[in-house]
Amino acid sequence: ILNVEQSPQSLHVQEGDSTNFTCSFPSSNFYALHWYRWETAKSPEALFVMTLNGDEKKKGRISATLNTKEGYSYLYIKGSQPEDSATYLCAFTGYNNNDMRFGAGTRLTVKP
Amino acid sequence: DVKVTQSSRYLVKRTGEKVFLECVQDMDHENMFWYRQDPGLGLRLIYFSYDVKMKEKGDIPEGYSVSREKKERFSLILESASTNQTSMYLCASSARGDGELFFGEGSRLTVL
Numbered sequence: 001i002l003n004v005e006q007s008p009q010s011l012h013v014q015e016g017d018s019t020n021f022t023c024s025f026p027s028s029n030f031y032a033l034h035w036y037r038w039e040t041a042k043s044p045e046a047l048f049v050m051t052l053n054g055d056e057k058k059k060g061r062i063s064a065t066l067n068t069k070e071g072y073s074y075l076y077i078k079g080s081q082p083e084d085s086a087t088y089l090c091a092f093t094g095y096n097n098n099d100m101r102f103g104a105g106t107r108l109t110v111k112p
Numbered sequence: 113d114v115k116v117t118q119s120s121r122y123l124v125k126r127t128g129e130k131v132f133l134e135c136v137q138d139m140d141h142e143n144m145f146w147y148r149q150d151p152g153l154g155l156r157l158i159y160f161s162y163d164v165k166m167k168e169k170g171d172i173p174e175g176y177s178v179s180r181e182k183k184e185r186f187s188l189i190l191e192s193a194s195t196n197q198t199s200m201y202l203c204a205s206s207a208r209g210d211g212e213l214f215f216g217e218g219s220r221l222t223v224l
Contacts, residue, residue, distance in 0.1 A: 043215040049211060
């Protein structure tokens with residue numbers, strides 16, 4: 001079983017704070033790394049998919065980086081807003097696999 | 113608007129009952145997946161399917177079976193429900209080679 005680890009498990013920040021969290025994954029046999037955002041009572045939605053070492057992706061105030069050689073990805077949120085409150089999941093796909101393995105997620109709460 | 117639809121949002125069943133969780137997608141995706149989500153454990157893969165009538169075990173297939181008779185439909189079956197199968201069940205689909213998962217809204221199953 002491939003281990004995908006996320007830290008921290010939960011995070012509470014004030015509105016306006018910038019924050020970041022980490023996803024670590026096996027560095028061998030890498031194919032893609034995905035970030036999903038899961039709001040309460042909704043379906044998880046894809047934020048980013050990254051495949052190349054050094055990839056940086058950005059969507060509004062949220063960005064992500066990828067280091068496949070050392071097996072980690074960072075997700076950054078600049079100027080957090082209450083609507084950013086959600087669980088952020090990362091998921092790893094290996095080169096020979098069609099399935100996707102998830103970390104346990106980081107639960108972000110942004111206080112107004 | 114593309115969708116993955118799960119048949120029931122909330123179910124309550126008794127120990128020993130047979131339970132069917134249905135999932136339908138309208139995106140003509142080849143791949144379909146069943147995950148369960150438990151606090152602190154993230155999404156764990158139960159079964160997945162690459163194509164009609166094909167199925168592969170995920171990390172935790174024990175106590176479950178699946179059926180994929182049509183491309184758009186992937187059913188999860190609990191032959192004899194047990195209390196440790198109380199969980200949130202998420203269905204997802206993806207196109208071959210793309211990897212991005214599209215999720216249903218989840219089915220929260222309680223087994224008494």
